[in-house]
Amino acid sequence: MISVNVDETQLNSIIQNELKNKMVELEHLYTFWDTKELRRRTCMSWGTIQDTFFHDEDFPKAKVGGKWYFPAKATNEFLIVWLGRQAQ
Numbered sequence: 001m002i003s004v005n006v007d008e009t010q011l012n013s014i015i016q017n018e019l020k021n022k023m024v025e026l027e028h029l030y031t032f033w034d035t036k037e038l039r040r041r042t043c044m045s046w047g048t049i050q051d052t053f054f055h056d057e058d059f060p061k062a063k064v065g066g067k068w069y070f071p072a073k074a075t076n077e078f079l080i081v082w083l084g085r086q087a088q
Contacts, residue, residue: 032069
């Protein structure tokens with residue numbers, strides 16, 4: 001007969017770490033965000049985005065035809081830095 005003992009605290013920690021890693025991976029599945037996705041990710045209206053960081057020279061964006069696109073990873077990194085600067 002085989003007996004297995006499991007440390008539930010350690011198992012929960014491993015599961016939490018794996019879930020966190022998968023969430024980070026899923027976060028970057030998109031290559032580009034559009035304005036709708038940018039509004040959703042920032043929880044800001046389009047007007048607030050334009051009034052706060054849209055015109056920042058470091059904000060990554062490209063207009064293709066009549067639609068704005070934002071590279072997902074670079075935009076996320078910009079937003080984290082931008083938010084940090086707001087707290088100063």
